Amino acid sequence: MLTSCDIVTLKYITRPIKLGGHTGRGRDAMFLLKHKILKSILLRRTKVGRSADLALPPKMIFLRRDSLDIKEEDYLRSLYNDTQAQFNTYAEGTVVNNYANIYDRLMRVRQALNHPYLVVYSKNALSQSSVANDDGEVKCGLCHESVEDPVFFSSMSEYFLTCRYAEGTVVNNYANIYDRLMRVRQALNHPYLVVYSKNALSQSSVANDDGEVKCGLCHESVEDPVVNACGHTFCQFCMINFSASAGQGSCPTCFITGFKSSSILNRIRLHDFKTSTKLEALREEIRFMVQRDGTAKGIVFSQFPSFLDLIHYSLQKSGVQCVQLDGSTNMKARNTAIKRFNEDPDCKLFLMSLKAGGTALNLTVASHREEIRFMVQRDGTAKGVVFSQFPSFLDLIHYSLQKSGVQCVQLDGSTNMKARDTAIKRFNEDPDCRLFLTSLKAGGTALNLTVASHVFLMDVWWNPAVEQQAQDRVHRIGQFKPVRQVPWLYSYLQSSSTIVQPFF
Known part of the structure; x- marks a missing residue:
């Protein structure tokens, strides 16, 4: 037997929804169910509704809009x-x-x-750089046979794309073509980079007119040759005697000149050092820089560490103090060079290779560093949490911040429990640790980060509720500072079609 309550429910809710669905009387019945019945019996406490009891500080959202370069x-x-x-x-x-x-x-x-x-540089992009046939078999880019022990050369991809339709034997000589193109680029900087390269010395410069190789110590024909990493060749007997007398096993020529073993300066006749157009132009620019501003400093980038060695030697001869950073520089020497350049007013130039010191910063990373600078300027004790769904992007941010001297910790899905606890403890207790980098999945739940007062959302997640939950790691009970939330948007996306735009 139906009660009066069942009759009302059947008449005004159940039957209209069955007959009308999402339109007409069915839609009206759904609103009635939600706002009149469920609202009275369901308990849902939000921060807004219980703000008086929680006494939480305000949360301010500052939407950052940037334009891509x-x-x-x-x-x-x-x-x-x-x-x-x-x-x-x-x-x-x-x-x-x-x-x-x-x-x-x-x-x-x-x-x-x-x-x-x-x-x-994603794993998929590198693994797909070799072309597969219809059967899914990956072919080598040089021999065009099935790949054995595959090696990926992503830096050569543009040359592969340029030459792969060429005729003749070009397809079998990509490595040689790349090498010759690089030699031409090096010669534009300084002929020494080609003439005194390791390959050139090993092929011709260490031999006399008859093709006879001379020892760098006894200057006689080499017996049982030993070729060091720097390119110098010695007799095995002479090398053993030198190592025993000098008490170290480095290259004798490099030991005498005082340069690091890999430096091109060890292979050059320094008493007859020739300059180049680029070196002279650089020295002139440095002279103008100092004339305009006596306290000015500069950074010199090059993709060739050997060219940096030539610049370093040339500047030292001119009395210009500088420091150098390339891929062979260890961490201790790297930190010493950076510290000297920042603190020594007489050190005018920082020479660095593009790979070691010139990692490209895009708009997002640069604008994020700017927001961090604003955060510290507003509050010297402020800390922030950086959220991104891509751990690889967190790696780039982490590296960029470390280069800028900003201390931070990182937490993502690959972090084990011990490292996770260590990162959280350091962020909460170390006043110099400014940022906590975490992915939405790994750091969006079960964390209390009320020591921070800034939240940076580097990209938008599919589900806004997940973002809200991640932000609540900071804006929760125990927070006493106003929380500043900064999501990123880009003007380019305003013209995107509706198919893709919601996913951003």
Whole structure:
């Protein structure tokens, strides 16, 4: 037997919803169910509703809008167009079988928005750099046979793309073509980079006109040759005697000149050192820099460490003090060089290779560093939490911050429990540790980070509730400072189509 309550429910809610669905009387019945019945019997306490009891400080959202630079926008646009073209092919009838591929391509566009490196140097990109045939068999880029013990040379990809349609024997000599192109680029900087390179010395410069190789110690024909990493050749007997008398096993020529073993300066006749157009132009620019501002300093970038060695030697001869950083510099020497350049007013130049000191910073990383600087300026004791769904992007941020002298800790899905506890403890107790970098999945729950008062959302997650939960690691009971939340948006996306834009 139906009660009066059951009759009312059946008449005004159940039957209209069954008959009308989501429109007409069915829609009205759903609103009635939600606002009149469920609202009275369900208990849902929010921070807004219980703000008087919680006494939480306010949370302010500052939306940061930035515009991509030309290179980043061109790369993102080309990647987006390629993704859209591939999606159009799926839309013709195979979309239901390609959900994973569509998701992967959308994620690549999202990653490129953070930093192009996340796409260019991803594991998938490097593993797919070799071309596979219809059977899925990967071919070597040189011998065009099935790959054995594969090695990926991502830095040579542009030359492979340039030459792969060439005729003749070009396809079998990519490595030689790359080597010759690099020699031409080096010669533009200074002929010494080619004439006194390790390859050149090993092939010709250590031999006389008859092709006879001379020992660097006894200057006689080499017997049982020993070739050091720096390119100098010695008799085995002479090398053993030198090592025994000098008490060390480094290169005798390098030991005499005083330069590091890998330096090109060990292979050059320094008493007859010749300059180059670029060296003279650089010295002139340095002279103008000092004339305009006596306290000014500068940074010199080059992709060739051997060219940095020549610049260093040339500047020292001119009385200009400088420090150098390249891939062979250990961590202790690196820190010493950075400290000297920052603190010594007489040290005018910092010479560094692009790989060792010139890691590209894109707009997102640069703007994030700017926000951190503002945070410290507003409050000298302030700390922040950085959220991103891409651990590889957190790695780039971590490296960039360390280079800038900002101490931080990182937590992602690969962090074990011991390292996790250590990172949390350091962030909560060390006043010099300013930032906590974490992924949304690893750091979005079960954390109390009320010591921080700033939240940086580097990218937007699919589910806003997950973002809200992550932000509540900071804005929760125990927080006494106003919380500043900074999400990133980009003006380029305003023109994106509705297919992709919601995923950003």
